[in-house]
Amino acid sequence: MTVVHDNLEKTEAKMSAKDVSVFYGDKKAIDEVSIDIPTEYVTAFIGPSGCGKSTFLRTLNRMNDTIPSARVEGEIALDGQDIYRSGMDVVQLRARVGMVFQKPNPFPKSIYENIAYGPKIHGLAEGKDELDAIVEKSLKRAGLWEEVKDRLQDSGTALSGGQQQRLCIARAIAVDPEVILMDEPCSALDPIATAKIEELIAELNGRYAIVIVTHSMQQAARVSQRTAFFHLGKMVEYGRTSDIFTNPHEKRTQDYITGRYG
Amino acid sequence: MHEHTVKAFDEDITRLRGLIAEMGGLSEAAIARSLEALVKGDDELADKVIKADKKIDALESEIDKLSVRIIALRAPMADDLREVIAALKIAGVVERIGDYSKNIAKASKEIGGNRKQFEPLTLLPAMAEVAAEMVHDVLTAYAARDAELAREVIATDEKVDAFYNSIFRNLVSHMVENPSTISSAAQMLFIARNLERIGDHATNVAEMVHFAATGNYPPDEDG
Amino acid sequence: MTERIATTRTPAFEARLKKRYAAERRFKAIGLTAILFSIAVLVFLLATMTFNGIGGFQRVELRVPVDFAEAGIAVDPAAMQQPGALATLEAQGLRDVVQFYAQQELGEDAAEELGAQAWRDVAAAVIADPAILRSDVTFSLPASADLASGYESEGSQEMQALATRLAEQGQIEKNFDGGFLTRSDATNPQQVGIWGALKGSMLTMIVTLLLAFPIGVLAALYLEEYAPKNKWTDFIELSINNLAAVPSIIFGLLGLAVFLAVFPNLRSAPLIGGMTLALMTMPVIVISGRNAIKAVPPSIRDGALAVGASPVQVVFHHVLPLALPGILTGTIIGMARALGETAPLLMIGMRAFVATPPDDFTSPATVLPMQIFLWSDEIDRGFVERTSAAIIVLLLFLLVMNGLAIYLRNKFEKTW
Numbered sequence: 002m003t004v005v006h007d008n009l010e011k012t013e014a015k016m017s018a019k020d021v022s023v024f025y026g027d028k029k030a031i032d033e034v035s036i037d038i039p040t041e042y043v044t045a046f047i048g049p050s051g052c053g054k055s056t057f058l059r060t061l062n063r064m065n066d067t068i069p070s071a072r073v074e075g076e077i078a079l080d081g082q083d084i085y086r087s088g089m090d091v092v093q094l095r096a097r098v099g100m101v102f103q104k105p106n107p108f109p110k111s112i113y114e115n116i117a118y119g120p121k122i123h124g125l126a127e128g129k130d131e132l133d134a135i136v137e138k139s140l141k142r143a144g145l146w147e148e149v150k151d152r153l154q155d156s157g158t159a160l161s162g163g164q165q166q167r168l169c170i171a172r173a174i175a176v177d178p179e180v181i182l183m184d185e186p187c188s189a190l191d192p193i194a195t196a197k198i199e200e201l202i203a204e205l206n207g208r209y210a211i212v213i214v215t216h217s218m219q220q221a222a223r224v225s226q227r228t229a230f231f232h233l234g235k236m237v238e239y240g241r242t243s244d245i246f247t248n249p250h251e252k253r254t255q256d257y258i259t260g261r262y263g
Numbered sequence: 264m265h266e267h268t269v270k271a272f273d274e275d276i277t278r279l280r281g282l283i284a285e286m287g288g289l290s291e292a293a294i295a296r297s298l299e300a301l302v303k304g305d306d307e308l309a310d311k312v313i314k315a316d317k318k319i320d321a322l323e324s325e326i327d328k329l330s331v332r333i334i335a336l337r338a339p340m341a342d343d344l345r346e347v348i349a350a351l352k353i354a355g356v357v358e359r360i361g362d363y364s365k366n367i368a369k370a371s372k373e374i375g376g377n378r379k380q381f382e383p384l385t386l387l388p389a390m391a392e393v394a395a396e397m398v399h400d401v402l403t404a405y406a407a408r409d410a411e412l413a414r415e416v417i418a419t420d421e422k423v424d425a426f427y428n429s430i431f432r433n434l435v436s437h438m439v440e441n442p443s444t445i446s447s448a449a450q451m452l453f454i455a456r457n458l459e460r461i462g463d464h465a466t467n468v469a470e471m472v473h474f475a476a477t478g479n480y481p482p483d484e485d486g
Numbered sequence: 487m488t489e490r491i492a493t494t495r496t497p498a499f500e501a502r503l504k505k506r507y508a509a510e511r512r513f514k515a516i517g518l519t520a521i522l523f524s525i526a527v528l529v530f531l532l533a534t535m536t537f538n539g540i541g542g543f544q545r546v547e548l549r550v551p552v553d554f555a556e557a558g559i560a561v562d563p564a565a566m567q568q569p570g571a572l573a574t575l576e577a578q579g580l581r582d583v584v585q586f587y588a589q590q591e592l593g594e595d596a597a598e599e600l601g602a603q604a605w606r607d608v609a610a611a612v613i614a615d616p617a618i619l620r621s622d623v624t625f626s627l628p629a630s631a632d633l634a635s636g637y638e639s640e641g642s643q644e645m646q647a648l649a650t651r652l653a654e655q656g657q658i659e660k661n662f663d664g665g666f667l668t669r670s671d672a673t674n675p676q677q678v679g680i681w682g683a684l685k686g687s688m689l690t691m692i693v694t695l696l697l698a699f700p701i702g703v704l705a706a707l708y709l710e711e712y713a714p715k716n717k718w719t720d721f722i723e724l725s726i727n728n729l730a731a732v733p734s735i736i737f738g739l740l741g742l743a744v745f746l747a748v749f750p751n752l753r754s755a756p757l758i759g760g761m762t763l764a765l766m767t768m769p770v771i772v773i774s775g776r777n778a779i780k781a782v783p784p785s786i787r788d789g790a791l792a793v794g795a796s797p798v799q800v801v802f803h804h805v806l807p808l809a810l811p812g813i814l815t816g817t818i819i820g821m822a823r824a825l826g827e828t829a830p831l832l833m834i835g836m837r838a839f840v841a842t843p844p845d846d847f848t849s850p851a852t853v854l855p856m857q858i859f860l861w862s863d864e865i866d867r868g869f870v871e872r873t874s875a876a877i878i879v880l881l882l883f884l885l886v887m888n889g890l891a892i893y894l895r896n897k898f899e900k901t902w
Contacts, residue, residue: 064791069714096794106785108804118803119793169789176794219338246340248478258340260267 003035004250006240009227012039015180015210016061016098021075023056023065030056032234033075038180040210043202045221045242047214048231049262054214057231058182061212062098063091079180096123099173103185105165107157107172112149115157115168116140119176135175143171144201163194170201174209181205183213187220199224218258222246230254272337279329279350280406286322286357287402289315291395293364294461298391301371301454304378312368319361326354342475346408349475353405356464356471360398363457363464370450370457380444381437383430383451387458390426393419394458397465401472408476413469417481423462430455535877542875545663545676546634548600548652550588552608553622557583563616571613572606580612581605584627592657595648599633601676626661628676631868633658640867666875670843671857675868678861680879682843686756686836686851687825687883689844693760694767694824695817701764702771702820703806703813709772710779711801730769737766738833746834753835757847762830767820774816778809807898814895818888825884828855854880 014037023031031053038044038061046054056065063084065071077084084094096119108115116136119125126132136153140146145167149160157168166186173181183202187195202211202224215221221228222242229239230251238245238254249255256262267273293312300308330351333339339347378384397416404412431452438448473481559578565571584605588597604627611625612618629637636645637658652658669679713719741762745752752758782805790800831837836852837860844851852860854876861873 062792064788067787067791092794092796094794095792100788100792102785102788102792104785106783106789108786108789109808118790118795122793122795122799122803172789172793218340247344249341255341259343260269260272262268 003236004238004240006238006244006250008244009241012037012041014038015040015080017078018057018060019076019078021057021060021073021077023053023060024072024074025068026070030234031060034231034236036229036236036239038210038212039227040179041207042226043206043211043213043224045213045215045225045228046231047216047218047221047228047257049257050216052231053234054231055184058184058212058214059100061180061182062095062100064095064100066091096176097178098180098182099176099178100182100184101166101169101173101186104189105162105169107160107165107168109156109158111154112157112160112168113153115172116175119172123176125176139171139175142174142205143167144197144204145171161194163190163197166190166194166198167201170198174205178209180210180212183211185214185216188216195220218246230257232257269337272333272339272343275329275333275337276343276346279326279333279347282322282326282329283350283353283357284402284406286319286326286354286361287398289319289322290357290361290364291398293319293361294367294391294395294398294458297364297367297371298388300368301374301378302384302388304371304374306372309368309372313365316361316365319358323354323358326350330354342408342478345475345478349405349471352471353468356468357398357402360461360464363461367454367457370454373450374447378447381434381448381451383433383437383455386426386430386433387451387454390423390430390455390458393422393426394461394465397423397462398468401465401468404469405472405475408472410473410476410481413472413476414481416469417466420462420466423459427455427459532881535874535881538871539874539876539878541660541871542873542878543663543666544660544871545666546629546637547626547659547661548588548592548596548629548633549624549657549659550584550591550600550604550627551622551624552584552587554612554619555621557587559583559612559619561612561616561619566613566616572609575609575612580609584608588627592652596633596652596657599630599645599648601628601630601674603674603677604628626659629658631674631676631866634676635867638867666872667879671839671841671852671860675864675866675872678869678872680854680857680876682840683852683854683857683876684879684883685843686759686840687853689756689847689851690759690763690853691821691825691887693756693847694763695821697761697764698767698771698820698824699817702768702817703775705768706772706775706779706813707801707806710776711797711805726769726772730773732766733829734766734827735829735833737762738830740765741830741834752848754838754840754850754852755848756844756851758834759831759836759851759853760847762834763824763827766827766830767824770820770823771813771816774819775809775813778812778816779805781812782808810898811895814891814898818891818895821887821891822884825887826855826880828853828859831856854883 016038017036018038019035020033021031021035022029022033034057036044046058048054059065060073060077065073073085079094079097083089108118110118113136116139117126117132120132120135126135137146137150140149145164148164149155157165160168166189170181170186187198190198199220202213205211213221213224225242227239228242228245230237230245230249230253232253238249238251240250245254246258249258267276293315296308296315297312299305300312330347333347334344337343397419400412400419401416403409404416434448434452434455438445441448470480473479559575559580561571561574561578565574585597585600588600592600607627608625611623632641632645633649635641636647636649637653637660639646649658666679667684668681669677670682672678709719709722713722741758745758745761749755749758786804786808787800790804795803831853836856838850838852839860840850840852858873858876858880861869861876
């Protein structure tokens with residue numbers, strides 16, 4: 002049973018999950034998780050390896066569909082509409098719910114092409130000028146414009162790790178999403194690049210609903226306002242980040258964050 | 264209690280508790296010895312108590328350093344974090360308790376004449392015992408993270424206050440009846456005041472212990 | 487305090503170290519030897535081919551000066567542009583004129599050994615430039631096969647003596663034969679050309695490529711990206727792997743049984759040959775295509791999916807461009823094999839003697855390896871050099887084909 006702190010302000014949920022379970026074949030990876038993701042706050046998922054936080058994150062944009070043996074039960078709603086219902090267009094969903102991965106994965110194309118690809122396939126721009134504007138806006142929002150504006154035709158893979166990850170964030174932003182999911186975005190980066198990304202998350206907060214999965218509790222404490230602790234496929238506790246890290250209610254949560262786990 | 268995966272963290276916390284316990288023990292002893300010096304009129308003992316206070320101060324400095332180190336290196340969270348913060352504050356308070364004992368010893372040296380004529384002289388040791396027990400209990404509660412015991416210590420402060428009130432009335436009437444003893448009686452008042460302050464400080468420590476253990480301050484009983 | 491020998495330099499360690507270094511040196515030496523051996527074999531092959539084949543690009547020719555003005559051949563220059571020009575010239579007696587001047591210059595016995603089709607070379611020159619009819623020109627005309635053998639010190643004594651006499655007089659020589667590359671098959675080694683087979687190979691390869699590449703690549707894409715992983719797909723994978731190992735002649739039998747049954751009139755056409763070779767090449771493309779597609783990292787697919795690309799867009803915008811270098815490599819290998827195949831084409835009848843180059847995909851044709859095989863079977867000694875020359879042409883064609891594919895592959899090579 003999830004312990005949800007009772008001192009939380011009422012917010013409107015951009016996405017909400019109700020009793021969501023995920024199965025890989027017969028194995029139950031996620032056990033009846035319910036959570037609301039608001040736009041105002043950055044939500045962090047923490048938990049030990051294999052606890053299911055990444056799996057649950059991927060249900061939010063139906064990336065689990067690519068795994069043949071995966072099965073999702075329960076309801077996940079975006080703006081109140083179930084995203085697993087039969088009429089839902091997965092392609093459209095993924096334009097509204099973007100994702101940034103653990104290892105930066107820019108396309109092996111130019112920086113410009115990386116950003117422009119999404120808007121092109123979704124028909125978001127009419128003509129080159131509009132497309133240029135979208136590329137510039139996305140790179141500015143991701144804090145990368147100043148560094149690459151003179152070399153937009155260079156390959157995206159020639160950038161440093163931190164720049165590549167910001168490029169991936171810009172790429173996600175370019176299709177004008179409503180939710181951005183981040184799966185351990187900084188685990189492959191050095192501290193300075195990490196700090197830049199965390200600062201970027203702080204700037205994006207409020208415009209997009211952001212969910213970040215992280216192994217680093219310090220990072221969760223720094224960037225998020227709401228934290229959910231996962232353990233063995235269940236969501237054990239959910240509350241204000243400051244409360245979870247100073248005074249958690251559940252012993253399992255406390256053991257994990259103080260390093261008494263295992 | 265489940266141990267930390269990183270053993271050095273456990274060792275640091277254990278050492279911190281040890282230092283607090285040691286400091287507490289020294290301050291308890293200081294209270295007892297300062298009262299002994301008072302009752303017997305032993306100025307030599309009083310000097311020893313005054314000198315011994317330096318050790319308490321040194322311990323406070325060491326606890327400060329260790330706490331800062333733990334915060335920097337271990338990034339403690341939740342109960343560990345509260346415990347370290349509480350340790351910092353408790354060290355400061357216990358150091359002040361040590362100072363009060365030092366002041367009692369100093370005041371004791373100033374009392375001239377026949378101290379046995381003062382009735383409160385029999386009360387003060389009893390008051391001191393309660394105060395010392397409060398200090399002892401509250402440090403036990405800290406080590407054991409016992410919120411219940413902490414609340415009991417807070418309740419005990421009433422007794423110390425009651426002692427103080429009766430000693431105060433007694434000394435005032437004594438001073439009125441025997442104006443020649445005013446300076447000595449005044450010193451006795453200061454001593455009683457110091458003991459009452461020790462009780463209050465022990466109460467503060469108890470509140471911090473409760474916070475460290477539960478994450479909340481104890482509910483306000485009577486202000 | 488006694489000095490401790492560092493544990494890294496004990497005698498036992500030294501011995502082990504020496505053994506290790508020796509093993510590494512041995513390994514490097516073996517590798518180097520293998521490479522040098524391969525290079526030596528290659529060099530030997532090329533040298534032998536070149537040495538033998540150089541002669542094939544030449545032919546024995548007789549010098550015959552023709553005085554057109556004196557001969558009195560008069561034609562209307564405008565008529566030379568018409569299709570019937572050759573017939574006109576023949577009617578004018580050009581043949582006899584050439585023969586006359588040959589006799590005059592070389593003597594009767596040598597003139598007998600002038601190539602029977604030699605007059606056509608003269609006619610071609612006249613058609614190209616009618617102005618020469620007013621002057622005299624010295625032609626180098628092909629000798630007969632017998633005289634050519636004599637020139638090479640083979641064949642009958644009589645021919646050899648004649649060739650020697652003509653050589654002393656400077657009237658016979660071996661010249662570069664550019665016509666080898668423009669003429670087609672013939673019975674006379676002096677007259678053969680490789681163009682017919684070359685064009686046949688080109689047409690066949692085009693058919694093979696147009697059929698095998700799209701089908702192979704699409705099959706590989708489907709098997710890797712869309713097909714569910716179950717018994718059936720495992721069976722298909724096994725079948726394709728086995729198909730790639732099937733001897734090529736079996737495909738010939740298949741072509742004979744199926745394709746020729748459907749198109750009985752198209753025996754030895756590049757279309758049928760191409761289809762048969764396509765069957766043979768497709769499994770190779772599928773296998774290398776699947777490996778290339780498997781090598782595309784899943785992170786690229788995830789990235790594309792996450793931005794909202796449909797599965798088709800992921801495949802064609804991201805996976806295929808990245809897999810293309812590998813697919814092209816497999817295609818090169820498959821096509822090179824197809825270019826050099828004779829056995830399957832034997833079965834579908836491409837072994838016929840074809841004297842003119844094919845007009846289109848449905849005309850009778852032959853291919854380079856087949857031509858080589860046919861010429862190597864000829865009795866006439868003159869065909870030996872021609873065969874080697876044909877082999878060189880085949881190798882050059884292969885080189886050009888591979889070079890084009892490698893260029894394309896490098897163009898698409900991207901790092902991820």
